[in-house]
Amino acid sequence: MKRGKHQDVFAERLPGKAVPDARQLRKTAGDWLKQRRAEAALSQADLAARLGLKYYTFISQVENGFSRVPTELMGAWARELGLEPAAFARHLLMYYEPELYRLLFGVESK
Amino acid sequence: MSVVAFERKQYDGEWSERELSTITAALNPALAPTTGRTWETGMTEKGDAQFYLLGPLPDQSCELCVSRIGGRYLLEDGSGRLLFEHRNLDLVVLHARAAVPSTSWLMVRVIILWCAIRSVLHERIEPMLAESEELLVQWAPQLAAFA
Numbered sequence: 001m002k003r004g005k006h007q008d009v010f011a012e013r014l015p016g017k018a019v020p021d022a023r024q025l026r027k028t029a030g031d032w033l034k035q036r037r038a039e040a041a042l043s044q045a046d047l048a049a050r051l052g053l054k055y056y057t058f059i060s061q062v063e064n065g066f067s068r069v070p071t072e073l074m075g076a077w078a079r080e081l082g083l084e085p086a087a088f089a090r091h092l093l094m095y096y097e098p099e100l101y102r103l104l105f106g107v108e109s110k
Numbered sequence: 111m112s113v114v115a116f117e118r119k120q121y122d123g124e125w126s127e128r129e130l131s132t133i134t135a136a137l138n139p140a141l142a143p144t145t146g147r148t149w150e151t152g153m154t155e156k157g158d159a160q161f162y163l164l165g166p167l168p169d170q171s172c173e174l175c176v177s178r179i180g181g182r183y184l185l186e187d188g189s190g191r192l193l194f195e196h197r198n199l200d201l202v203v204l205h206a207r208a209a210v211p212s213t214s215w216l217m218v219r220v221i222i223l224w225c226a227i228r229s230v231l232h233e234r235i236e237p238m239l240a241e242s243e244e245l246l247v248q249w250a251p252q253l254a255a256f257a
Binding site: 021022023026043044045053054055056057058059060061062064066067068070 | 150152153154155156158160162164167168169170171172175177179184186188189190192
């Protein structure tokens with residue numbers, strides 16, 4: 001599915017690395033989003049249309065771990081996946097801003 | 111009768127070598143080792159090819175994304191804003207090249223700003239100073255006599 005030029009394919013967690021890098025965490029977030037979308041029985045194109053996006057390429061960009069869900073789209077994204085927006089944002093914050101998440105909620109896991 | 115074998119354009123699946131070299135050649139300055147940028151390819155769930163220009167470490171987030179959907183090329187930024195779309199990849203990569211945030215472009219802007227400031231100083235401030243100097247020269251003897 002993906003071809004890396006300079007780096008290996010993402011692993012779930014890098015062994016022996018205390019803090020997983022931002023890219024790895026974004027990829028984990030992307031996988032989680034993909035799973036939630038599948039559970040909502042939506043294709044990337046369906047979700048893009050519901051979010052008012054002209055193309056579904058950005059959904060793929062996010063799910064492949066190269067971009068984040070923009071803050072201004074988080075609420076709508078959550079609702080289209082049938083999730084509670086606050087819980088959705090909190091879950092994504094854990095991947096996108098782990099240090100901020102730790103400061104706010106005290107723990108690194110769900 | 112012989113049939114001319116036209117090159118078949120690849121409209122889905124992975125990037126062709128030609129497409130990839132077109133994109134990377136256009137973005138070559140942005141991919142210079144000093145920039146810390148890198149690139150990757152991926153696909154949508156429908157199998158449309160995507161090219162991601164990634165920023166430097168530690169974040170390595172997507173700065174630009176070129177996608178191919180049914181023979182049409184799309185250029186988006188890392189926030190999903192559609193910047194340009196066309197059937198001609200050469201045109202799309204030209205826009206991609208212009209859209210890359212670059213230090214040299216920043217330098218050009220700083221130089222232009224500096225030139226504009228100097229021009230304003232030269233055209234507006236200097237005549238005002240010269241005028242006040244002229245007035246001083248004109249009025250100083252009279253003021254001195256009055257005093």
